[in-house]
Amino acid sequence: MQHIKSFIENYQIYIYLTAVIGGVLTGLISYSFANFLESIVSVCIGILMFSMFSQIPFFKIKQNFLNVRFIIALLISNFIVIPLFVFCLVQLFNITNTPVIIGLYLVLLTPCIDYVIVFTALGKGNEHFMLFATPLLFIFQILLLPIYFTLFLDIDIFSHMTIVPFIKAFSMFIILPLIFALLLQFFSSKSKTSNQILQLTAWLPEIFMSFVLFSVVGSQINKIIHNLDIVLIVVPIYICFLTISPFIGALCGKLFKLEAEAKRTLAFSSSTRNALVVLPLALVLPKDWVTITTTVVITQTLCELLGEIIFIKAIPKLIR
Secondary structure, three states: OHHHHHHHHHOHHHHHHHHHHHHHHHHHHOHHHHHHHHHHHHHHHHHHHHHHHHOOOHHHOOOOOOOHHHHHHHHHHHHHHHHHHHHHHHHHOOOOOHHHHHHHHHHHOOEOOOOHHHHHHHOOOOHHHHHHHHHHHHHHHHHHHHHHHHHHOOOOHHHHOOOHHHHHHHHHHHHHHHHHHHHHHHHHOOOHHHHHHHHHHOOHHHHHHHHHHHHHHHHHHHHHHOOHHHHHHHHHHHHHHHHHHHHHHHHHHHHOOOOHHHHHHHHHHHHOEOHHHHHHHHHOOOHHHHHHHHHHHHHHHHHHHHHHHHHHHHHHHHOO
């Protein structure tokens, strides 16, 4: 069985690409099945995070993973340099459509707090650093997002929004999977059944990452197809962001003299955004904005997923 697991790990990038292509075809062929896929995205992400957390030996951790230099570099990268970079991108591409701008800021100003941990592990970063930093990323983005919109926009969109989706997503994707993983690890030393389940979870990250890719792409591809004019506006921006943002993170790590593993972690955090969490925020905007803004957010998800597939191979080679 071990050779099967090794095969999955060695060829995971091709498995993910197959999942993305399969999601595109499935979503286009069956609209009803696309709706079903949308309903299971959260479940797939939850299981993915549980399986990832289960592989982290929490009860054997002896060192302090909250490296101060790493945390400072992480916060500077995600909440100072990246926002300035995003603002410059919007100006450079001369985006004037308000719903498009809102969508861009929503998704590009909020660092990912869920599956970035998985991608960090796959890309030879430090998933422990990333895991323990997620509460800080979560708190800072909630506090700073209104400030960014105040500075970057002339309108008050937060009168139409609530932070409830953030809280709900953080609980579903981080807190609950983490609690279940901790319980499983705790009882694995006392119960043979729990230990067998823990061993089984080692098979799940790559499998459920494929399910996440398949379900996200399959459920959202129709919205992309029906708003291609919006897609064509934002894709060049996302390509620029994905091309430069990993190096912003790595540079911040270099300035603080961090080791290669930590710099890779910063690269993944700087380039991976919170699309699945901010999407509910886009859905509570005024009705004449919703379709455009959600298309902007969803397009970022698809661009990012393709980018991450490249990153897990490229970042370990480029950042040493």
